[in-house]
Amino acid sequence: MAELINLQILNRLLGWAGVDLPPSHLAGAVLAALVHGVILLGIVAVAAMFFIWAERKVAGRIQDRLGPTRVGGRFGWLQALADGIKLLSKEDVRPREADALLFRCAPYVSFAASFTAYLALPFSDGWVAQHINSAVFFILAVLGLEVFGVILAGYASGSKWSLFGAMRESAQVVSYEVPLGLCVVVPVFICGTMNLVTIGNMQTGWLTNWLVFHDPFTFAVFWVYFTCAIASVNRAPFDLAEAESELVAGFHTEYSGMRWCYFFMAEYGSMLLVSGLATILFFGGWHGPVPVFDMLGWSSMGGVLQYVAELAGAANFLIKAVVGVTVMIWVRWTLPRLRIDQVMTTCLKYCTPLAAVCFLGALGWQTGMFGLAAGPLWSPNQLMAVKQRGEYRESWVLKAEAAAAAEGSAAQAGRPAASGDRDEPDVSGETEPARSSATGAVGSPLSRKGGVG
Template structure:
């Protein structure tokens, strides 16, 4: 058993070895159901953690930037329990539905936004194999369900019966449809480099040291910054928070919401912030790799299941640190840059980011071909960084391409036939 929490491995463990500390073995179908419940609980727990942790972090960071202290009363000197207190307060608030609103759609919209953000975590690997689902189209699944969040925003604005909410929803629709294009194109750049859509394999191909990370690829380096800019816009974060522009639209599509349903939108926003940051970590920053080759060396030197499990747990911690740092950058940007106008936001995307992303994607595709031409190779191959740009790539622990058949000159073959 390589990883106890890996997809399918937990069900196999329960079926083969039984429940820990109990020893009773489960049949295959029951083991799959129990494993699915455990994975949903783990994903759900982490889905809710960013809301409390990053809201507290944003208050502290914004306080420091504005020469304030931030929360200092609730939960000790540093206000650790401020987010919990806010959550309890929101649950106690009255949940109003405007008279002019469409009641069904108004109530449904927050849950669509939350589900879209939640489902995106299913294919995101937190460590080697530690994902609820490991599928070959993990990137498309994550980007696809993340784009469904805009449907909830449009529904919220349309059903509120308020012109301010409707204007905010229309802005969000235009912004999301535009910025998803360069975001997806730049996310495909490391996919082309790795040669697979499986996010777990993309991260494994970057293991062994920082020199293997996709961000060191000359085109992926710039694709990372374009992706991160578009991801910030997709999360409706300043300076791209046009859908909630308080100075223009009261509160945008959130104008008529209050209490618990209002909090669901922000729960989804902070969860999406970590989701896009975690996706950037997997695609560009080596995933759970420590950058020094230590983690890969430990797993390679000791095939023991417990050692491998502890190494994956350390990789989980590294992944969370990388993703959290990217979230902190989004918070920093929000409290540093002023909000852009709607025309500036759309011009930036349509005139600059989309052409840049197309150029970077074309460069990523052509770069290994240029190296092949320069090195005198005769076959078309994919590559990543350093020596792997001119060698076939394979996931660590698996065999590479089959050995090539020796080339026999035509003249020598003819001589052999004539001798017979």
């Protein structure tokens, strides 16, 4: 639905500009892709600026200071912009010992990895740049690539401090991927899918439907996930790679100006990313504590009202993710930094066994091993009528089914619907044909042009 409305808005804009394009024209697709890309980049960049300001403000309050107060009037809300201008105007220094190519590439590798992961992160129901079926693993995998930027920076700087920072970082990130992966698997097997849109939609309704309240083990595993996520994005108390009391500034000792800024954009980008992932996996994604739009019925109404509901869902998602980042900032300015051996102990002796126990426990809960009814702790479905879990499927599967059903009803013969092995294709078929005729022709090439379609 979002795609269709975006397309209509785009056509309206083009109409104003005096350009009359057929819906499937290449220029329209390229323009739409550019608009989406710029929106995504804007979210990451604005988020980074906001978090830099928030970090200074929160740090100030925690240390009984005021933080920035002057720039931009009250609250110093333009401080991040001032910082950015300062960084832009700084000289770009490169040490003589540095490996020129790798030194220049490293910040972009970090930032690109952090930004690429947003490809698979849905912001609301179906609002995702690329529908990837194993989106959870894709995000974790791409996030793991960020470490290469740090390693390259550390090596290419030609400085001992940088190299130490990079080696600490690589050891830490490789170790923490194990408990992080184990934690993420728990919501995945409860939902039975790795598609984040589906996982988010399975938690629709009141906050009791959130997976964090699904059973005691998911509640426990969320905290393990959050600890490992802080470690994997290199935030304090796990920021050994840039420990300023030991390593000057770690891997970015030799960086200045805009290149240094890219490292920071990458760091804040991945903070928002892991918080967003936690939001979808454990806190219902775009489904709020109170399902206002579900009660009003807007979220299934279609048209502009559904678009508004989805927009509100996106805002809901972003608020939850920002809360997660704020907690990370809070943790950073509260806890002292760990030693490198303590970091490894936390990972191997505490986080991994805890995650494994929670994994087994959630598995047992799911199979009814504890003598309790399998499923959520409460029976939240009594609070409001929600759809059955099996009805939530990836939106593009629904679309394909609808297209197949429409095709089947048009042809009345030939091969059966392509999705014969999936359950109840007729349900979607009776509600979807009007949509599918439009989206099937226009929306799907737009949304999946980079994929296999």
